[in-house]
Amino acid sequence: MHAFPKSSVTVDLIVFTITDNSLKVLLIKRGIEPFKNMWALPGGFVLEDESLEDAAKRELVEETGVKDIYLEQLYTFGEPGRDPRGRVITVAYFALINSQIQKIRASTDVSEAQWYSVNKIPKLAFDHKKILDYGLQRLRWKLEYTTVGFQLLPKTFTLSQLQNIYEIILHKQLDKRNFRKKLLSLDIVEESGEFTEGVSHRPAMLYKFKKRIGEIIEIL
Amino acid sequence: MHAFPKSSVTVDLIVFTITDNSLKVLLIKRGIEPFKNMWALPGGFVLEDESLEDAAKRELVEETGVKDIYLEQLYTFGEPGRDPRGRVITVAYFALINSQIQKIRASTDVSEAQWYSVNKIPKLAFDHKKILDYGLQRLRWKLEYTTVGFQLLPKTFTLSQLQNIYEIILHKQLDKRNFRKKLLSLDIVEESGEFTEGVSHRPAMLYKFKKRIGEIIEIL
């Protein structure tokens, strides 16, 4: 058996959240070469005895401090020449975190980390623009056909908040009555019994997702 | 910058076709260690200056002699320990080839190649069973929501042949009238003008797919 070429393998993360009525993605400013001082998706090398998913989870904790959130493998990018350091293959993951936990901490090799609205993305390092576009496409797709949307909300939420997430990500208006009718017919949410407080208008019922965290099901 | 661990990267192929009213997958009998003489998915190492997709295409030509067929990246498997030779990450692709071109040639490192019905799969090397299951799931899914099914047919085909493919893969019976009504309403096939010949019953209209080879669209 000949010696086969070896490559470095990285994971890159597309971390989405929603704040200020806008879909945001987490970017880091690179602290080292190549592409030093340029914005990029968070990520890093896969270690010796670590599965790809574990590497993604580790990077996620390092960048955001959060764990136990929704994470799914997206696609693997491996064009020769995509990284000036040599042959580097990257496995992209996408993650959704809810709007409550968003503390960001800059880690080693990172001079800054920031949430960027998806329609105001700066020029990105490597082929990260392509990766991000792919992730956005997947997010829109899954939002329509699965229950991933719930991953962007805290444990209890109002139906208006949920509808809002759909409207932001799909950027189109939805009919309130039809949205609620459809959702309730799926039998995947239940009333929590609590209401929103401290709002200067009629309080809304808080609902909760019937499935466990991280679980998503098809068709919505 | 420290030295980051390097891995070997392979591509594995799940090549589907339909023959004898059954969904088949191409397996090779390994001619070398590890897992010598065991059945496995065709695949091989990604070369130095080759993209992942090029590697998959190259392997496909080596194993089947066919090119220009439908090929899509499936998933990347990278558990440490999945390959006894060391850290090997594999990018799985799935391919569909139509029932006319199925010459198989055993290549180097392969003592035999054979089409296996998906419900009579022998014990497979590595984690190839898991990869195959994943591929099957994806195939069933895409069949229902896209036009991949056409990739399994020759240029012209009868509507019954097409329906048959759906019935085999989804293993359930479909209503002929509803199937045709739905299909024709999508406006993606057109009559070729030709009819089947040499059959001892009413000849059927041969249709052709309006899109180009390799192109698939959503929703069916």
Place this chain on the structure above:
DNA sequence: GCATCTTTGTGTATAAAGAACAATAAATAT
């Protein structure tokens, strides 16, 4: 305390899509 503001919550009528179902037509074989 009453009017105003803002967001919540609900029902019905119509259109479109999906599911169930059977008889005639065109060719070959005997």
Place this chain on the structure above:
DNA sequence: ATATTTATTGTTCTTTATACACAAAGATGC
């Protein structure tokens, strides 16, 4: 000519999707 096999075509019913408007609940300002 009769039998056999597969191809082709429409209608009814059920389910799902869409379009659309007004009253209720609480906070705020006067």
